[in-house]
Amino acid sequence: MIANNIKSIFTLILAAFILTACASKEPLEPVESTEQAYYSGAKKSLKANNYTEAVELLEELESRYPFGRFAEQAQLDLIFAHYKSFDFEAARAAADRFIRLHPQHNQIDYAYYLRGLASFSQDQSFIDRFLPTDRTKRDPGSARESLADFGTLVARFPDSAYADDARVRMIYLRNLLAAYEIHVARYYMKRQSYVAAVNRGRYVVENFPQTPSTADGLAVMVEAYRLLGINDLAEQSLSVLSTNYPDYPALSQAGEYNIKRSKVGAKRSLLNRATFGLLGKSAGK
Numbered sequence: 001m002i003a004n005n006i007k008s009i010f011t012l013i014l015a016a017f018i019l020t021a022c023a024s025k026e027p028l029e030p031v032e033s034t035e036q037a038y039y040s041g042a043k044k045s046l047k048a049n050n051y052t053e054a055v056e057l058l059e060e061l062e063s064r065y066p067f068g069r070f071a072e073q074a075q076l077d078l079i080f081a082h083y084k085s086f087d088f089e090a091a092r093a094a095a096d097r098f099i100r101l102h103p104q105h106n107q108i109d110y111a112y113y114l115r116g117l118a119s120f121s122q123d124q125s126f127i128d129r130f131l132p133t134d135r136t137k138r139d140p141g142s143a144r145e146s147l148a149d150f151g152t153l154v155a156r157f158p159d160s161a162y163a164d165d166a167r168v169r170m171i172y173l174r175n176l177l178a179a180y181e182i183h184v185a186r187y188y189m190k191r192q193s194y195v196a197a198v199n200r201g202r203y204v205v206e207n208f209p210q211t212p213s214t215a216d217g218l219a220v221m222v223e224a225y226r227l228l229g230i231n232d233l234a235e236q237s238l239s240v241l242s243t244n245y246p247d248y249p250a251l252s253q254a255g256e257y258n259i260k261r262s263k264v265g266a267k268r269s270l271l272n273r274a275t276f277g278l279l280g281k282s283a284g285k
Helices: 002-024 031-047 051-064 071-084 088-101 108-122 141-156 163-190 194-207 214-228 231-244 270-274
Strands: none
Touching (some): 051 071, 071 088, 108 141, 141 163, 163 214, 214 231
8 A cells, every 4th residue: 555655656756747847848939930020020110110129129130140031131221220210320330331241232222322311311400400500501521421422322323213312412412512612712701811712612613513602613713813813813713604604693794793792692592592502593593
């Protein structure tokens, strides 16, 4: 009897041990499934406009599975998530990294486009989204970077789905940069640094032709050369100005230049100045 009881107890203990051991060995989720779960969660966050969460999931995915099947797409999505989070420096850094690691990727044009957008938006503060400010008086570094990125996109991928939008933004950026140079040139004129003013005016004429500021660049050259006493170059600049922009505010009907009437952009409408020449009436037209 005692032997039977001992046998029963031993059987129960053995059964409990087997059940415990089985319970502790839960089936592991396949690696692909775990990676899929991270990526699916990131996509859901992007769709819900929860970009901060998307960034966290995408960064975690890349950290855990740097060579996984979603790694490249996650890197692209991370650029977009940073951009939508208004973290433009992080977006540019992520785009730089993607371009460096995957120069032959079939969506490399998208990376260039997002990098350009990040620079395009980088110097627009929260206030700028509600109150217009004069961006021609700011450091144009981000605008130059954006113009270069869009220029690369258009040159390398002219048929890209993003090329047309890039071209429109390039027009805006060229007008912005040209207006900035004129602003600096006028500053030099006030400081009587006429050589520096001539260089700025000439830079606009040579590098930003057919922008609303081209006529202003010629006008700066006319004024600065006259004040420097270099009359032959002043007359050459005046000839180009009067031939191409006969309605420029400082020109008389006879084509003479009146320095007292020289106010850059005097006849440009508010809309034209606010959009850097994209819309509205500009001087000389």
